[in-house]
Amino acid sequence: MKLEKYAKKVPGKRKGDILLFALSTCGWCRKTKNLLDTLGVGYRYIDVDLLDGEARNEVMAELDRWNKAHSFPSVVIDDDRCIVGFQEDKITQAVGGGKN
Amino acid sequence: MERTEVGDKAVDALYQRLNREAEEGGYHLNPDVGFTKDLVRSLLVNEKRYGYWACPCRLASGVKEDDLDIICPCDYRDADVDEYGGCYCALYVSTEVLEGKKVAGPIPERRPPEQERKRLKEEASKLKAKGAAQPVSLPVWRCTVCGYLCARDGPSEICPVCKAKKDRFEKFIDVGAAFSVTVPVWHCRVCGYLCARNEPPEVCPICKAKKDRFERFL
Numbered sequence: 001m002k003l004e005k006y007a008k009k010v011p012g013k014r015k016g017d018i019l020l021f022a023l024s025t026c027g028w029c030r031k032t033k034n035l036l037d038t039l040g041v042g043y044r045y046i047d048v049d050l051l052d053g054e055a056r057n058e059v060m061a062e063l064d065r066w067n068k069a070h071s072f073p074s075v076v077i078d079d080d081r082c083i084v085g086f087q088e089d090k091i092t093q094a095v096g097g098g099k100n
Numbered sequence: 101m102e103r104t105e106v107g108d109k110a111v112d113a114l115y116q117r118l119n120r121e122a123e124e125g126g127y128h129l130n131p132d133v134g135f136t137k138d139l140v141r142s143l144l145v146n147e148k149r150y151g152y153w154a155c156p157c158r159l160a161s162g163v164k165e166d167d168l169d170i171i172c173p174c175d176y177r178d179a180d181v182d183e184y185g186g187c188y189c190a191l192y193v194s195t196e197v198l199e200g201k202k203v204a205g206p207i208p209e210r211r212p213p214e215q216e217r218k219r220l221k222e223e224a225s226k227l228k229a230k231g232a233a234q235p236v237s238l239p240v241w242r243c244t245v246c247g248y249l250c251a252r253d254g255p256s257e258i259c260p261v262c263k264a265k266k267d268r269f270e271k272f273i274d275v276g277a278a279f280s281v282t283v284p285v286w287h288c289r290v291c292g293y294l295c296a297r298n299e300p301p302e303v304c305p306i307c308k309a310k311k312d313r314f315e316r317f318l
């Protein structure tokens with residue numbers, strides 16, 4: 001899995017590979033984490049503001065593939081698509097929220 | 101970078117101060133106090149990290165000059181509150197949101213991407229180097245109640261001086277008009293405040309932005 005060494009794992013139901021690019025200080029990122037927690041899905045997240053130098057560059061280069069505006073939160077699903085911003089409905093739908 | 105901790109007391113004190121200053125200036129903090137205090141905490145975290153209030157919802161570079169436009173309140177706040185009812189982080193909201201008639205949700209990023217910001221900066225410095233008499237780059241709005249003037253895309257939601265509503269403003273000067281002035285006119289990039297004096301003020305009397313957020317207007 002990509003960016004393995006920087007990502008924190010949150011255990012939960014397996015609903016594919018969910019990677020959240022976040023900022024530790026951002027209210028919308030916090031809401032996104034809370035949403036995923038509530039849905040009970042397993043995911044990985046990276047608080048990019050807590051990284052410096054090379055580590056940050058590496059993570060931002062990956063984010064650039066998905067979201068040219070480099071904005072947060074960005075949720076990358078199955079290394080295939082990206083939801084930009086706290087779009088509650090889209091995120092819930094994409095991770096198969098609600099139904100098990 | 102280490103995770104930074106900030107005490108509840110400091111958060112409460114800054115929350116009180118920002119709330120007071122916002123209301124005085126015709127702005128409002130988000131009425132969702134829990135959400136808002138988390139953002140206030142983030143401002144204090146960023147102050148410890150970078151030495152200034154970098155926007156909590158954007159990735160700061162840590163180089164102040166490159167982050168100036170996203171020091172809270174950022175250059176984009178007023179346009180976003182006007183268009184969407186809240187700033188990018190939803191720390192500041194419109195009267196409609198304050199009164200519960202509308203919800204401040206996530207909105208698109210108004211700040212141009214890095215490459216575009218660089219290009220705009222170079223353009224501005226080229227213009228300055230030419231030293232040409234510059235025409236007005238933003239419309240100037242006049243509060244018809246108290247006479248307050250500000251240069252911004254649209255009028256203030258609430259007049260920061262007399263608290264008259266937006267519909268009491270009229271367009272006073274249109275974009276492109278040229279003037280000769282006896283004293284330079286300075287423009288606060290955050291709130292649009294204008295003043296004619298040799299140097300910009302240390303702190304904007306309306307929005308409390310620091311001197312480095314002012315630019316020459318005329």
Ligand code: SF4
Binds near residue numbers: 139154156172
């Ligand atoms: S005013 Fe701008 S800098 Fe401040 S919290 Fe809102 S979006 Fe961020």
Ligand SMILES: [Zn+2]
Binds near residue numbers: 262
């Ligand atoms: Zn007025």
Ligand SMILES: [Zn+2]
Binds near residue numbers: 288291306307
């Ligand atoms: Zn100002």
